[in-house]
Amino acid sequence: MTDAYSQPSREWWAQRWIDVLESFGWTRRLARARTYAREGNVLNIDFQSAKVSANVQGTAPEPYQVSLSLDPFSDDQWSYVIESMAERAIFSAKLLAGEMPQTIEEVFTANGLSLFPFNKFDIHSRCSCPDPANPCKHIGAVYYLLGDRFSEDPFVLFQLRGRTKEQIIEALRQTRSAGGETSEAEEPVSTVRPATTLKLDRFWHYAEQLEPTLIVIVPPPSSETVLEVLGTIPLKPEVPANQAAMDYLKAVYQEISQQAVQIAMTTE
Structure with missing residues (x-):
């Protein structure tokens, strides 16, 4: 039976979030959490900077209060990530179009970071219910609905790591703009660019010897x-x-x- 929270039609980044959570082995708890999420027991989800808060209706008359957060990246870590993103125009184009680039995780990994939770200790959550287990079904229901939020807006995942959509886009624009201005400033004003003739018959030809140790197929x-x-x-x-x-x-x-x-x- 295909679960509503594990379908091929779901955007890959939202499904990746769910796959990471389910890899932690909370099978029974998350099964109950999926039921809560499907039946609308999560009354609201709010974002306070990088922290998520929600009210989840359980068996008690009053809804339980749930909080969830990931470890945010430092300013220096985000600077490295933004710089890496700016070097690849396709990342900027896809993010501006509201899509998560398929290889976006490589940018974070290259800088020693993990965009998604690496293990259960990366996820910090609390619930006001009397269940001592963490995650309880109320926290789990919020987990799943966050996946839906990621489908609607992939920048929500970045927000949990400490940067909003506006901050990332502005930082990308500034970084790419600064790179273009630097390259132009380094070139003398009087420089005249010579005309380039494209030789199609030799477009794929490279006469120099490549260093074998630098080539990995x-x-x-x-x-x-x-x-x-x-x-x-x-x-x-x-x-x-x-x-x-x-x-x-x-x-x-x-x-x-x-x-x-x-x-x-x-x-x-």
Whole structure:
């Protein structure tokens, strides 16, 4: 039986949040928590900076008070993360479009951080109910509904780590702008850029010897093709020819990706 909180249609970052929680082994507790979440027992969820507070209706007349938080990153840690994000334009484009880049975790991992909880000790939660277990079903219900919030707005996950959507977007803009201004300032005003002639027949040719120790051939980290990473081509889906063109391009990109990996992994 497919659970309502574990479906392929759910955005990957929301499902990743749920998968992390369920990997901690709280099977029975979370089963009861899913029931609470589905039946609307979570009356409200509010954000106070990086902390979540909620009221959950249990068996008692008055709802229980739940609080939840993750360890926020320091200013220096966020500076490193923002700088890494700014170096890849696709991250800025996807985040501005309200999407979580598929490889966003790599940015945090490269800086020694984990965007999602690494273990149960990364999640700090309390409930006013008499159940001594943590998480109780009330806390668990809030966990699951947070996954729904992540689906609606992926920046909520960043907020739990100490940065709001507005802060991240503004920091990205400033970092990218500063990088562009620096590169222009370093170039003399009188410099005249020479015209460049693109030689298509030698576009993929590189005559210099590469250092063997710097080359590592590995399969791609995800199944996304370049076409999927760049986003949907603005064609009208109601025109059959356009849909056929998109299907053809997807097949071509998948075939090219597979052949590229096979060629790269061939040692002969």
